[in-house]
Each structure stands twice: as structure tokens, then as C-alpha cells.
Amino acid sequence: MKTPFLRTVLSIVQKDLRGELRSRELVGSMGLFALLSILVFSFALELDRVAREEAISGVLWVTVIYASTIGLNRSMAMEREHGNLDGMLMAPIDRTAIFFGKLVGNLVFTLVVGFILLPVMTALYNKSLLDPIVISLLGLGTLGFATVGTLLATMTVQTRARESLLPIVMLPITLPMMLAAVRATTATLSGTPDDGSISWPAILVVLDVIYLVASFLLFEYVVEE
Amino acid sequence: MSEHALVDIQGLVKAYDLLPILRKLDLTIARGEFVALLGPNGSGKSTLIRLLCGLSRPTAGLIRIGGWELPKESAAVRAQIGLVSHKPLLYDNLSAIENLQFFGRLYNLSGSGLQAHIQAMLVKVGLAKRGHDLVRTYSRGMLQRLSIARALLHNPDILMLDEPYTGLDQDASTVLDGLLKEAHADGRTILMTTHDLPRAAVLPTRVIILSRGVIGYDASASGLDALSLAQIYANVTSMVSAR
Amino acid sequence: MSAVQNLPLQTAEVSGSETHIRTRILQGLTVITVVLVAIGVYLALGYAPTEAAQGEVQRLFYLHLAAFAGAFIAFSATVVGGVIYLRTRAVKWDTLALAGVEVGLVLALINLITGMVWARPIWNTWWTWDPRLTSEAIMILTYAAYLMLRNGIENPEQRRRFASVYGILAMTTVLATLLITRIRPDTIHPVVIGPSPQNAEGGFEMTQRISTTIGINSAIWSIFVPITLIWWRIRLENMAERVRALKAQVIER
Numbered sequence: 009m010k011t012p013f014l015r016t017v018l019s020i021v022q023k024d025l026r027g028e029l030r031s032r033e034l035v036g037s038m039g040l041f042a043l044l045s046i047l048v049f050s051f052a053l054e055l056d057r058v059a060r061e062e063a064i065s066g067v068l069w070v071t072v073i074y075a076s077t078i079g080l081n082r083s084m085a086m087e088r089e090h091g092n093l094d095g096m097l098m099a100p101i102d103r104t105a106i107f108f109g110k111l112v113g114n115l116v117f118t119l120v121v122g123f124i125l126l127p128v129m130t131a132l133y134n135k136s137l138l139d140p141i142v143i144s145l146l147g148l149g150t151l152g153f154a155t156v157g158t159l160l161a162t163m164t165v166q167t168r169a170r171e172s173l174l175p176i177v178m179l180p181i182t183l184p185m186m187l188a189a190v191r192a193t194t195a196t197l198s199g200t201p202d203d204g205s206i207s208w209p210a211i212l213v214v215l216d217v218i219y220l221v222a223s224f225l226l227f228e229y230v231v232e233e
Numbered sequence: 234m235s236e237h238a239l240v241d242i243q244g245l246v247k248a249y250d251l252l253p254i255l256r257k258l259d260l261t262i263a264r265g266e267f268v269a270l271l272g273p274n275g276s277g278k279s280t281l282i283r284l285l286c287g288l289s290r291p292t293a294g295l296i297r298i299g300g301w302e303l304p305k306e307s308a309a310v311r312a313q314i315g316l317v318s319h320k321p322l323l324y325d326n327l328s329a330i331e332n333l334q335f336f337g338r339l340y341n342l343s344g345s346g347l348q349a350h351i352q353a354m355l356v357k358v359g360l361a362k363r364g365h366d367l368v369r370t371y372s373r374g375m376l377q378r379l380s381i382a383r384a385l386l387h388n389p390d391i392l393m394l395d396e397p398y399t400g401l402d403q404d405a406s407t408v409l410d411g412l413l414k415e416a417h418a419d420g421r422t423i424l425m426t427t428h429d430l431p432r433a434a435v436l437p438t439r440v441i442i443l444s445r446g447v448i449g450y451d452a453s454a455s456g457l458d459a460l461s462l463a464q465i466y467a468n469v470t471s472m473v474s475a476r
Numbered sequence: 477m478s479a480v481q482n483l484p485l486q487t488a489e490v491s492g493s494e495t496h497i498r499t500r501i502l503q504g505l506t507v508i509t510v511v512l513v514a515i516g517v518y519l520a521l522g523y524a525p526t527e528a529a530q531g532e533v534q535r536l537f538y539l540h541l542a543a544f545a546g547a548f549i550a551f552s553a554t555v556v557g558g559v560i561y562l563r564t565r566a567v568k569w570d571t572l573a574l575a576g577v578e579v580g581l582v583l584a585l586i587n588l589i590t591g592m593v594w595a596r597p598i599w600n601t602w603w604t605w606d607p608r609l610t611s612e613a614i615m616i617l618t619y620a621a622y623l624m625l626r627n628g629i630e631n632p633e634q635r636r637r638f639a640s641v642y643g644i645l646a647m648t649t650v651l652a653t654l655l656i657t658r659i660r661p662d663t664i665h666p667v668v669i670g671p672s673p674q675n676a677e678g679g680f681e682m683t684q685r686i687s688t689t690i691g692i693n694s695a696i697w698s699i700f701v702p703i704t705l706i707w708w709r710i711r712l713e714n715m716a717e718r719v720r721a722l723k724a725q726v727i728e729r
Binding site for chain 1 (some may be wrong): 244286287290307308309311312314318320321322323324325327331335336338339340341367375383
Binding site for chain 3 (some may be wrong): 103119123156159160163164166168169173176180181183184187189226229231232
């Protein structure tokens, strides 16, 4: 009776990618914001060589998370504007399939922006971020933000305040993620990936799992009326 | 009686906390009926449609559609319903064909069968030539026709329309009339909310007037004309609100 | 005809005598709580010895820890209320969740303020961007965001559902605050149970009297204080609900 789960997820991902390839609306606005943010940070913090070394991972992650809220807002508003969410909810599908479909799209778009950022920051800050460990950390962190963000953005686009509410509800919740991501990146960049006490990448993985499970269980409740 | 009823509603209550929208509604709709649901704004028409589509939970009462119960068997119910909401439920940055493909896949249709079906639907609603154009270039009338194509794509038993005539010009309305007649002739049960009294007197087989969450009038549409319906409508709606 | 009377009203239709008994129990509980808190304060100010290194200001610590324990219980009530609300859709569970957030916020603020007053002489600053302090501030902001989210939603069913979901997620920030001193070795915040981090400044030796005071105060603040406050808050909400119901009935006529 129901449309298979994976098929539904793939259809939604394909739909989002196709629309984005055509309009480049999400990656465009997120990417532009991210570039501006890097420049603004470097002016505002007047980063000299030493300060850059210490601040670079913070700048990277703050930029990524703010850019992701822009993308999440747009991506979910698209489903809301013309009632498309209702259209999907009417189909005989698992509602959590909608979550994973939207999550994959949001993750891909944010990652694209992140991958644009790495070489740009490498050039501007004269510190190589094109490191396999940094890239995998970017993947792990972005997964966590996209997971919680997809769940929360689905809620906030249905509220009165809409766009402005997402950062307010998302930033505090994802702060543990943010902290682990910044720490892990700084440790990698400074060449001391393991200070013996705690493995930051392991915490990232644990948080990813927690967020995925929680969002998987809770999503159904944020789409029904 | 509920054996023959396609839609069976008993004691349906929907309230937002203490604000009642629908108050103990009893209603059965038989297979093949074309029901017009009239009533002033806020009378609960759209709420009723959303409840029947499984998009909203009843506060109390029973809804059974085609033998399946809401909200427990909502996936089975949804598969039999096509919805044309007052929003288009279409993606701006996709073409008509891509939109229909997407929604078709969600209904587990696929492959060349789906392609052929989409073409046939586009011909039916008169959009065959514009199939590859982005939906954002469509006029309101074209959007509404494409919405109907989308709603009928999975060949549902029931077609629900929420104010489909809003914002349409004369020509587009006439086209919509034709599409609805055809869908009805195909044996589909239709439930349509509207403010268009002249149309409600002509097109449907049954007219129901909702007023403040209760059914104020429910009768066959045969023998009704626009004038007498307008009279009845005025009586029913003012009668209830005067209390 | 009044349809409102036919509706399954959310305000529990309890008989007069039952309400009376409940009120009595709550009043009794309130008296007990006040007495216990007073005893706790006495223990902290009179019974516990003056700490040698830190002096009198160390006495704040008993309230500081106890308030956090209470906040933890209150925020846990929010999780419980949220989960059960999503399962049953009975409004009272969402009321519990809301009460948990408000009471938890008050207790967390007490925790924060006592901490700051203590830190002024001990750390020589009101505030420092220590991991635990930052995490606590974020936790408070998360629950403030919970209240904002509720405010932003008109449809009451939707408001309860979203609030339940967010109340459950927000627990992660409470757990992060609890665990962060174990994860972040660079915190200066002392750990009460188990070994303190190397950098911790302001820890002290446990004596019999000190640990007794800590234990009793924490028990009072994590059991009696949150339960009493949450109960009052729920009662207030139910009364407001009754008023709304009566209003709706009047409009209906």
C-alpha cells in the first residue's frame, strides 16, 4: 500500500537537487553569505598571524552554522509557501521519509558551501584547511547541524515569526555540536589531534547519532496537524 | 446505512482548545455523489476538508472513508483521495511534467506507465504544450488545472476541492467546470467547498450549507436554481448566527 | 444550544470536595517545603563549619548546587510531560512541561546568580567564559527560546506539539552542562562528586558536616521545591483555562 521508504527519500532528494541545479537559489545565497562572513570576521577581528591560527576554526564553524540556517529556512519555506508539504503529507508515504529526503538535500547544499569555504579560507588566511581530517570533520559537523536544523526548520516555518525564529531555537541546541566541532578542528590544525583526555571526533559521532535518532522519532509530530 | 456510504462521519468535533470549529457533525456521502459544501468564512468548510484528508486530527468523533478509519488508517485513506487545495501544492522551480513525476513517484507510480499517464493528464487539462515550462510561469488558471491533474494522477476515488474557483477568470472557470463534470462522469465522488452559489446550484448533485460548525441545510441539488439557493443560503446562515 | 458545553473540555471536571482536598494537600506541602528550606538555610549558615580557605562566601555553595539539582528535576519533568503529551495528547501533560520549564528557569537563575556572587571573591570576577558557565548560560537561553517558540504559535495544538518536541531536545543542553566538566579538562569549575579537574579553582575539603549539609539541601531542593512550585504553576494554568472556558461559554450564549 505504502510507497517504499527509500524510493520516497530518493524522489524528494532528486526533486530538491533538480530545483536547486536550476535556480541555484540555496547554494547561491548560502555561499555568498559565507564569503561575506569570512571577510567580515577578518576585518572585525583584525586577525594577525597568530590570532588567525587560533580563530580560524571558530570562524569556519560559525560561518557554516549561520549559512546553514539561511539554507534551511529557504528549503523549508519552499515546502510551505505553496502548500507542498500538504501535498507530500497527502501521499501514502512514511512521514519520516520526508524528513530524510529533506535532510539529504540540506546536507548536500551545506556541504557544497563548506567545500567552497575550505579553499577560500586556505587562500585568505594562509593556513591549509584542505586536509582529509578537516574535511571529514566538516562532514560530521554539518550532518549534525542539518539533522537538528531540518527538524527545527520544519517547525519554525509553520510559526508566526518564521525565519527569525530558527537561529534562536537552533543555535543553543546545537551548541554542544559546535563546541566539539571547533575543538576537533583546532586540534587537527594545530597538529595535536589527541591531547590524551578526550576524542572530539568521537563526540561528534555520538552527537550525530543522538540527533539523528531524536529527529527520526520526533519528526512525525512536527508535520501532522 | 454506513455500508454504502463512501464517507461516513459521526459526531465529528474539531475545536482549537475552547474555540469550536465543527460541532458534532454527522454526515454520509455515497459513492458517486458530487457535493457542494457552502458556508460563510469560518464556518468550518476548510477544516472539514483537512480532517477528511487526514491532515488534521479530530478532537472527537469518527471518520470512515471507504471503510478505513481516520486517523488510524490514514495512509490507506490518503491513497484514495485527491486534494485540490486553495494553494497549488506545486513546486515553482520545476516544470509541470517534473511536478507530476515527483508526486506520481510518491504514489508509487513509475516508469513508462507514469510518463504516458502524465502526458494523458496534461492533454486532459489542456496543458500538453506547456508541460516543459516552469510552473512559476503559469497563470492562476493554468496552475489550477495542473493542480487537478496532480490530484487525479493516482486515480483516486474521491476528489476534494477547497474553493477551486477563487481567483479564476470566466474562461478558466468554464474549463474547470468541464474538468469537474468529467471527473464526476468517470465515477469519482467529489466534495467541493465554494462561495460560488450559481455554480453550486448547477454542477453538484447535493448541496450542504455549513454554518458555525453545524450543517444548516442538506438536500439534493435537483430543482435548485441560483436564485432559490441564494434565498436558502441567506436564510440558513442568518438564522444560525442570529441565535 | 451551546456547543462548548458538549465539547470535551480540557479543564478536569473535578468535584468540589476533591478540589478541596487537593488544595489542602498542596497547602500542606507548601508549608512543609518552606520549613524544609528554612532548615536547609540554617544548616548552610549555622551548622556547616566556616570553610577555612574561602570563608563565609563558601556557604552560598549549598544553595548553588541545590538549585541546579532542582532545575535538573524541573527540566526532566518537561521531558516526561513532553513525551507523554505526544503519546496521549492530554493537555495536562503539556501544562506539566510548561511548568517544568518556568520553574527550571527560576532555579537555574538562582544557580547562576549564587555562582556569580561566589565567583567574585574566589575567582576575582563575576563572570568568566569557562566552559561550564558558558554551557549553563546556553542552557538558560535554550529554555528562553522554548518560551519564545510557544509564543510564536497561534494554533494551540500545534503549540503543544512543537513545545513538547523542543522541550525534549532542550534536555541535551542540560546534560551537556552536567557532563561538560568531565569532557572539557580546561574548566576552572570545581566538581563536587568525583575528582575535580586539574585547573579547578575553589574546590574544598569535604568534612562530615559539609557533606551532610550538601546532601540535605540537595534533597530538599530537588524533591520538595520543584514539586511544590510546579504544582502551583499547574494550578494557576488550570485556573486560567477555567476562565477561558467560562469566557467561551459566555460568548457562545
